[in-house]
Structures are given as structure tokens and as C-alpha cells.
Amino acid sequence: MMPLSDRLLVSEARFNRVLLAFMALGFLSLVAAGVAAAWVTRQNQTHGFWVGHSYRVENAIGDAQRALDENVVARRGELLAPDHAEYLTVFNRSATELPRALDRIATLTRDNPRQQAAVVRLRALIAVQLARARGSFALEAAGKPEEAVRAFRAELADRQVRAIRRTFRAMDAEEHQLLRLRDADQQASVRLFYEVLTVAGLILLLVAIVSLLVVLRFTRDLTASRNGLRTLNDTLEDQVATRTADLSRANEEIQRFAYIVSHDLRSPLVNVMGFTAELETAARPLGELVDRVEADAPALLTLDAKEAARVDLPESIAFIRTATGKMDRLINAILRLSREGRRVITPERLDMDALVAGIRDTMTHQLDAEGTVVTVEPLPPVVSDRLAVEQILSNLLENAAKYLQPGRPGRITVSGEQRGDRVSYAVADNGRGIALADHQRVFDLFRRSGTQDKPGEGIGLAHVRALAYRLGGTVDMLSELGQGATFRLILPAVYGT
Numbered sequence: 215m216m217p218l219s220d221r222l223l224v225s226e227a228r229f230n231r232v233l234l235a236f237m238a239l240g241f242l243s244l245v246a247a248g249v250a251a252a253w254v255t256r257q258n259q260t261h262g263f264w265v266g267h268s269y270r271v272e273n274a275i276g277d278a279q280r281a282l283d284e285n286v287v288a289r290r291g292e293l294l295a296p297d298h299a300e301y302l303t304v305f306n307r308s309a310t311e312l313p314r315a316l317d318r319i320a321t322l323t324r325d326n327p328r329q330q331a332a333v334v335r336l337r338a339l340i341a342v343q344l345a346r347a348r349g350s351f352a353l354e355a356a357g358k359p360e361e362a363v364r365a366f367r368a369e370l371a372d373r374q375v376r377a378i379r380r381t382f383r384a385m386d387a388e389e390h391q392l393l394r395l396r397d398a399d400q401q402a403s404v405r406l407f408y409e410v411l412t413v414a415g416l417i418l419l420l421v422a423i424v425s426l427l428v429v430l431r432f433t434r435d436l437t438a439s440r441n442g443l444r445t446l447n448d449t450l451e452d453q454v455a456t457r458t459a460d461l462s463r464a465n466e467e468i469q470r471f472a473y474i475v476s477h478d479l480r481s482p483l484v485n486v487m488g489f490t491a492e493l494e495t496a497a498r499p500l501g502e503l504v505d506r507v508e509a510d511a512p513a514l515l516t517l518d519a520k521e522a523a524r525v526d527l528p529e530s531i532a533f534i535r536t537a538t539g540k541m542d543r544l545i546n547a548i549l550r551l552s553r554e555g556r557r558v559i560t561p562e563r564l565d566m567d568a569l570v571a572g573i574r575d576t577m578t579h580q581l582d583a584e585g586t587v588v589t590v591e592p593l594p595p596v597v598s599d600r601l602a603v604e605q606i607l608s609n610l611l612e613n614a615a616k617y618l619q620p621g622r623p624g625r626i627t628v629s630g631e632q633r634g635d636r637v638s639y640a641v642a643d644n645g646r647g648i649a650l651a652d653h654q655r656v657f658d659l660f661r662r663s664g665t666q667d668k669p670g671e672g673i674g675l676a677h678v679r680a681l682a683y684r685l686g687g688t689v690d691m692l693s694e695l696g697q698g699a700t701f702r703l704i705l706p707a708v709y710g711t
Contacts, residue, residue: 239421247414254407261400268393271322271329272386278315279382282340284308309344316340319385326392332385339378487542490534497527559599559684561709566593566639569600570628573608577615586615586624593630596637597708602681606689607641609674610701614643619696637707642700648693657689678703685709 285308316337323329567590574581574588581588588611596603611626618624622644630639648656657679682689686706693699
């Protein structure tokens with residue numbers, strides 16, 4: 215089952231993702247609504263412009279029709295009452311306004327080929343009509359009123375006048391049709407605008423409701439998790455104390471077992487080593503006997519007996535001595551680890567500069583022989599167990615001096631720094647380095663890495679890590695093969711904190 219703290223982290227992460235997703239959805243809805251509203255507004259403006267344009271065209275057509283009607287009325291009034299000069303004035307004004315009105319219609323209907331064609335027809339028809347009107351006025355001025363009246367009546371009965379009015383009606387109908395279409399487009403764009411706003415509002419409302427439900431659910435989960443954490447915190451000290459006691463008992467059992475095993479192994483090992491010494495002592499007179507027999511009676515000495523006495527037996531004894539010596543060192547290391555685990559930690563304030571300088575002094579002969587220089591930078595003090603810290607740093611310095619790169623002058627630097635309630639000490643060298651695959655295994659018991667051309671059983675770094683753990687700290691390393699290594703010891707500034 216997932217721990218409560220992990221469940222809380224997972225729930226919070228899920229809440230953040232869901233809330234972020236809905237916020238993004240809401241933002242995208244607002245952006246979409248804004249874009250749609252802008253587009254619809256632009257369309258509405260376009261439709262509104264064309265609706266107004268249709269009204270302007272209709273007004274221009276109406277102005278032309280009014281000017282034509284004024285022209286006809288002025289001619290009729292002049293023929294019926296020739297003494298009234300105002301009719302001639304009205305005629306002249308309408309005759310001037312008609313071409314202007316047609317020009318305005320032509321300008322406004324540049325986008326409509328049908329209206330442009332109608333304007334061309336009107337120009338021709340009205341030009342003829344105005345020419346006739348001026349002819350009837352000329353007859354009136356020449357004292358021929360009857361002929362002028364006949365010409366006017368013939369003109370009214372002519373199809374040309376009807377064609378002019380028919381053309382105006384067609385143009386007016388054309389603009390009415392366009393006005394209906396454009397007005398429908400404008401109404402459709404307005405409806406679309408409100409539909410977009412409605413959809414955006416519904417999406418935002420949905421996002422708000424779902425977000426509120428997510429927040430409420432997360433709040434419930436958070437409350438439940440906090441209650442669980444409160445319960446866990448209330449019993450945490452008891453659980454820690456129980457686990458610590460269990461671990462202490464297990465550690466004591468392991469140490470006691472290691473001590474018993476190593477102690478029991480030592481007895482038969484001592485016997486083996488003793489009998490090996492007796493065999494070695496007995497082998498010398500046997501060899502002397504073989505030498506005398508070979509000198510006095512060589513026929514009695516076989517080749518197998520001679521090789522067994524002079525070669526096989528000494529080699530076997532040497533192998534036994536090597537194996538028992540190694541086993542003795544391993545048993546001693548296990549006993550040392552067991553004793554360290556049972557030893558009582560005695561914290562005291564340590565002057566690390568003096569402590570490291572003392573370790574360096576004890577290694578002077580080895581360092582001088584290898585031409586190795588050890589540089590000690592100012593080190594922060596620490597409150598810890600002197601013996602354990604000395605053993606850790608001695609082991610790290612000895613390893614740095616032992617595994618140098620052939621042909622390269624040894625350089626070892628010891629540095630340190632304090633960060634908050636932790637202190638860190640680093641032992642850096644320019645030696646052989648350790649391959650990345652071996653970074654962890656070098657801390658395992660009886661494990662070594664690289665070329666095995668130096669004496670050792672693979673116990674030192676395991677001992678270092680065990681001591682660091684006992685002091686409440688850790689030990690790690692950074693290294694590349696052929697580029698040296700840096701071992702870093704991290705301890706609490708005050709043991710037990």
C-alpha cells in the first residue's frame with residue numbers, strides 16, 4: 215500500500231494537472247470566443263456597411279426621380295402659365311441636378327454591373343428627354359405655344375418616358391432586393407454573435423463547475439490526508455522508537471554472530487597454521503635426507519620422490535601459509551568490524567586540522583617513498599568520535615597514497631566545508647581512478663576494483679562506510695578511470711543531531 219505522504223503527493227499532482235487542464239480549456243474558450251466575437255463583429259460591420267450602401271443608392275435613385283418629376287412639372291407649368299418665370303428656373307435647376315444624380319448613382323453602384331448598365335440607359339434616355347424639353351421651350355419662346363403643347367403631349371405619350379420610369383423602378387427594385395439580402399446577412403451575423411457568446415458562456419460555466427468539483431474533491435482528500443498525517447505524527451515517535459529498538463537488536467545479533475563465527479573460526483585456523491609450521495619444520499630434514507640419498511645412493515632415489523621432497527611439498531606448504539594468512543586477516547577484519555559496532559561512541563570536539571596533520575605525519579615514510587604531496591586546506595571542526603574519524607580518514611588517505619598512477623607524481627588534497635548542521639570532508643587524489651561500474655561495489659565487503667597489484671582484502675572502504683553510518687553520516691565518491699578519485703565524508707556537525 216502506498217504511504218500516506220506519497221498518496222498526498224500523487225493527489226496534489228493530479229489536482230494540479232486537472233486544474234491546469236481546465237484553466238487552459240477556459241482560457242482557450244475565452245480566446246475562441248474573443249476571436250469569434252471579433253470575426254462576427256467585423257462581419258456585422260461589413261453587412262451594416264452594405265445595408266447603408268443600399269440605402270444610399272436608393273436615396274440617389276429617389277433624388278434622380280424627383281429631379282425628373284420636377285423637370286416634367288416645370289415644363290407643364292411653363293406651357294400652362296408662360297408668364298411665370300419660376301417654372302423656367304425650376305426646369306433649369308432640375309436639368310442640372312439630373313446628370314449629377316446619375317453620376318452619384320454610377321459612383322455608388324460600381325460593384326453592380328446591372329445598375330451600371332441601367333445608368334448608361336438612363337443617361338441616353340434623359341439626354342434625349344432634356345433635348346426635347348428644350349425644343350418645346352424654344353417653340354414657346356418663338357410664339358408657337360400650340361406647337362409646344364402638342365410636342366409636350368406627344369412626348370408624354372412616347373415610350374421613352376415610360377422607359378425612363380421603368381428603368382428607375384427596376385433599379386429601385388434591384389436595390390430593394392439587395393437590401394433584403396444584406397439585411398438578412400446582418401441579422402444572421404448578429405444571431406451568430408449571440409450564439410458564440412452563449413456557447414462560450416456555457417463552456418466557461420461548465421469549466422467553472424467542474425473546477426469547483428475538483429477543488430472540493432481535492433479539499434476532501436487533503437483533509438483526509440491531513441487527518442491521517444496527524445494520526446501518523448501522533449504515533450510516529452512510538453513507531454520510530456520501536457523500529458530503532460528492533461534495528462538495534464538486529465544489529466547486536468549480527469555483531470554477536472560475526473564475533474562468534476570469527477572467534478570459532480580462529481581456533482581451527484590456529485591449528486591449521488600450527489600443523490603447517492610443523493610440516494615446514496619436518497620438510498627441512500626430509501629435504502636433507504633426499505640430498506644425502508642422492509649423493510650416496512642415487513639409485514635408491516626416484517624422480518617423483520625427489521620432486522615431491524624438493525618442489526611439491528614446499529609449494530604446498532607455501533600455498534597453505536598464504537591461504538591461512540589471508541583467512542587470518544579476514545577474520546581479524548571481521549572481528550574489528552564487530553568490535554567497532556559494539557564500541558561505545560564518545561563524541562568530543564575535534565580539531566580536524568591537527569587530526570589530519572597527525573595522520574599525514576604517520577604516513578611520511580610512505581609518502582616520501584612515492585614522491586607524494588599531501589595538501590591540507592583549513593578544515594571545519596566537528597563534534598564526533600575521535601577514533602572512528604581517525605580510522606575513516608586514515609583509510610581514505612592510505613588508499614589515495616596506495617593507488618597512484620604510475621609515472622605521475624602523487625597529489626592528495628584534503629578539504630572541508632560546513633553547510634548548516636552538516637560538515638563535509640573530501641580526500642581528492644590524482645591516482646588511477648575507479649571505473650563508473652565499480653563506484654558502489656568498492657564499498658562492499660571483500661570487493662575490490664581495478665588491477666589487483668596492491669595488498670589488501672577489500673575491507674577498508676566497507677569499514678569506512680560502516681563507521682560513517684555509526685557516526686550518523688555518509689560517504690560517497692566521484693571518480694573517472696585514469697583521472698583520480700574524490701571521496702567525501704559527510705557528518706553531522708554535532709554527533710547525534
